[in-house]
Amino acid sequence: MDALSEDLELLPETRRALRHRIAVAQSEGRAPSVVAAVVRGGEVVWEGSRTSVEGHGPDGNVQYRIGSITKTFTAVLVLRLRDEGLLGLSDPLEKHLPGTGVGEVTVAQLLSHAGGLAAETPGAWWERSPAALRPELADVLGDEPFKHSPGSRFHYSNPGYTLLGSLVEALRGKPWEDVLRAEVLEPLGLNRTSGRPQAPHAGGWAVHPWADVMMPEPVEDLGLMAAAGQLWSTTADLARFADFLLRGDERVLSAATVREMRTPVAPPEPGAADSGYGLGVQLATNGGRRLVGHGGSLPGFVAGLWLSEADDLAAVVLANCTSGLPPTAVAMDLLRIVADAEPRLPEPWRPSGEADRVPLELTGPWYWGTSPHVLRLRYDGSLELGPVGATGRTARFRAEPDGTWTGLTGYYAGETLRAVRRADGSVSHLDLASFVFTREPYDAQAPVPGGVDPQGWRGIG
Known part of the structure; x- marks a missing residue:
């Protein structure tokens, strides 16, 4: 066993604790079956299951319906269109999908559930009724599609993702599921993810809330709503998809774009300060950890896929x-x-x-006013600027061909950092988003905004 494998392999005590957690979940949740997997360093390091039928425990190859985790797959397709230059996130829907009646909503607002659209479709519960009841987008949206002004707040919307699925079809000229298979599922090797169940797959059940009995749930094809919740998948496939959401894959989306997906866009709902939404992914804080993922449910099934970038971990539960x-x-x-x-x-x-x-003369201490900061050169050639001995606006910067640096993270993301030199070539100061960083606190030789008192530093007296 090589050193990498040893680092990934979990200890027996950890594996026992994982088995115990899903055993409790299956027992207390009264689920006919549950299957789970944990991914670390891009590898499945643990998988387990519990079932009410002895000897028939599911494994990572058994399909379950994953509900709204489908939305994350749809978001990947939309961002591929953006990266190809076929649309912009700030584009109004009407530019690419005219005639919906909600065309002022932007692509970004739809991806982040900030478009103000209703949470559900009008009429019968769409998850448990035939798609034939909603043959057109007008049937999905209804006569009063808006519940809030576009962009005013986060409001989860299943019809919003139906519009995104239709947007993908309009720009690709193919059905949503065909595009998904060709552009995401096949490149990532997700051969057990599909729009319709493929054996072996679990059956969906409703368990009586007050009695230990159950009945089968109907399986409906979602039609136009497919992009919001149609997919079936396995823990093995979703483990691979979770790793893609952490690292990217140039065949599908770059690491920079999946990082963009994980960046907060829509604010949390009132009273839910630990949550939020990016571009097709939910955001949460749990036990001090920043987590990214998505939950899903359809009659007969529940699903969860969550990952921690800081821990290089992901978990899937079906x-x-x-x-x-x-x-x-x-x-x-x-x-x-x-x-x-x-x-x-x-x-x-x-x-x-x-x-x-990178000129090493730029590294070391700098001062924003009287606040000490340090600029470090990282092994990958990026710069990192952050306060000394305090929390604050730490950010990394990428080198540009013209000698400047562009912020990648935090408050300064997208902002330009430049070293301003004197006539003799020496560095006068750093300029960052109108802030002047100097080698000494309020350096009188630098253009500090507001100027520096000519008497300089002094005591009381």
Whole structure:
């Protein structure tokens, strides 16, 4: 066994704790079956299941319906269109999909559930009724599609993702599922993810809330609503998809774009300060950890996929019950168990191979007013600027061909950092988004906004 495999392999005590957690979830949630997996470093390091039928425990190859995790797949397709230059996130829907009656909503607002559209379709409960009742987008949207002004707040909308699926079809000229298979499922090797169930698959069940009995749930094809919740998948496929959401894959989306997906766009709902939404993914804070993922449910099934970038961990939980077992809570617990018991080993320190591209004279202490900061050269050639001995606006910067740097993270994301030099070539100061960083606090030789008192520093007297 190589060193990498040893680092990924979980300890027996950790594996026992994971088995215990899903056993409790299946028992207390009264689920006919539950299957789960944990991913670390891009590898499945644990998988397990519990079932009410002895000897028939599901494995990572058994399909379950994943409900709204489908939305994350749809978001990937939309961002592919953006990266190809076929649309912009700020484009109004009307530019690419005219005639919907809600065309002022932007693509970004639809992706982040900030378009103000209704949560559900008018008429019968769409998850449990024939798609033939909603043959056109007008049937999905209804006569009063808006519940809020576009862009004013987060309001989860299933019809919004139906519009995104139709947008994909309009720009690709093919059915949503065909585009998904060709552009995402096949490149990532997700061969057990499909719009319709493929054996072996679990059956969906409704468990009586006050009696230990159950009945089968109907399986409806969602029609136009497919982009919001149609898919079936397995823990093995979703584990691979979770790793893609962490690292990207140039055949589908770059690492930069999946990072963009994980960035907060819509604010949380009132009273839910620990949550939010990016571009097709839910955001949450649990036990001090920033988590990204999505939950899903359709009659007979619940699902959860969550990941922690800081811990390089992901967890997937699938169950075949309409309610009772909370998949998101269980998945987050699986992440916590591994992260707490076996913290991620830090990456080995290594010297930079880019030192010749960054003048070392720029590194070291700088002052924003009287606040000390330090600028570091990282091994990958990026710069990191942050306060000394305090929390604050830490950010990384990418080198540009013209000698400036562009912010990648935090408050300064997208902002330009430049070194301003004197006539003799020496560095006067750093300029960042109108802020002047100097080598000494309020350096009188630098153009500090507002100027510096000519008497300089002095005591009281």
